[in-house]
Amino acid sequence: MAVFRVEKNSNYTTMCNYHLRDQNLSLKAKGLLSLFLSLPDAWHYSIRGIAAISKEGVDSVNSALRELEECGYLIRSQKRLENGRMGEIEYVIYEIPEGADPDADFPGTGSPYTENPDTVLSDPENPRGINKDKTSTERTNTEINKKRESKRPVRHRYGQYQNVLLSDEEMEKLMNEFPNDYQNRIERLSEYMASTGKIYKNHLATMRSWAKRDSQKSQENKTYDHGNYQFAAGDSL
Numbered sequence: 516m517a518v519f520r521v522e523k524n525s526n527y528t529t530m531c532n533y534h535l536r537d538q539n540l541s542l543k544a545k546g547l548l549s550l551f552l553s554l555p556d557a558w559h560y561s562i563r564g565i566a567a568i569s570k571e572g573v574d575s576v577n578s579a580l581r582e583l584e585e586c587g588y589l590i591r592s593q594k595r596l597e598n599g600r601m602g603e604i605e606y607v608i609y610e611i612p613e614g615a616d617p618d619a620d621f622p623g624t625g626s627p628y629t630e631n632p633d634t635v636l637s638d639p640e641n642p643r644g645i646n647k648d649k650t651s652t653e654r655t656n657t658e659i660n661k662k663r664e665s666k667r668p669v670r671h672r673y674g675q676y677q678n679v680l681l682s683d684e685e686m687e688k689l690m691n692e693f694p695n696d697y698q699n700r701i702e703r704l705s706e707y708m709a710s711t712g713k714i715y716k717n718h719l720a721t722m723r724s725w726a727k728r729d730s731q732k733s734q735e736n737k738t739y740d741h742g743n744y745q746f747a748a749g750d751s752l
């Protein structure tokens with residue numbers, strides 16, 4: 516009987532188990548979706564970028580994306596530009612397909628079958644040999660997942676191309692942090708995503724990242740100004 520052991524390290528990624536238990540997905544598609552969920556919020560997705568950090572090529576990544584799309588984990592749409600031409604393709608990724616039951620009980624996720632099960636003495640208080648600690652842990656994890664899904668915020672579409680997704684709370688934070696130009700920042704991200712086809716996991720985090728980068732560039736681009744070194748008559752430097 517083969518035995519699989521898992522050696523756990525630090526730097527964990529917390530994600531929903533739904534796609535991992537979905538028997539309609541291949542291991543390749545499950546792995547790709549897990550990769551999406553593990554990347555930083557401000558990381559931008561592109562097919563060639565994904566292929567560059569994995570063993571699979573562009574064709575293999577495309578086939579996995581199609582599989583995720585068929586199963587409802589990915590929705591792609593092509594925007595039309597103002598001049599009537601078709602724009603870039605937008606991808607929206609979901610942990611759980613829209614309309615799916617987050618509490619669905621997938622077959623085959625119980626105790627694994629073994630050809631030669633170990634022979635153990637039966638515990639009279641626990642005749643079926645159920646690990647009480649493990650059952651308690653699984654129940655706790657299920658309850659945590661239910662609470663997490665119930666608190667999932669509803670995101671609304673903003674921007675010229677309706678591709679910037681923000682919840683009410685995220686929109687309020689954006690307005691507070693950038694009261695003078697929050698709308699311009701939304702339009703900038705919307706136009707960039709539509710023109711490049713790039714996807715971001717968290718749009719508020721992306722705009723914050725861009726703002727920080729713009730601030731750093733502004734500091735680096737400060738040039739010599741003679742006015743800073745002028746002084747009144749009689750003064751000395």
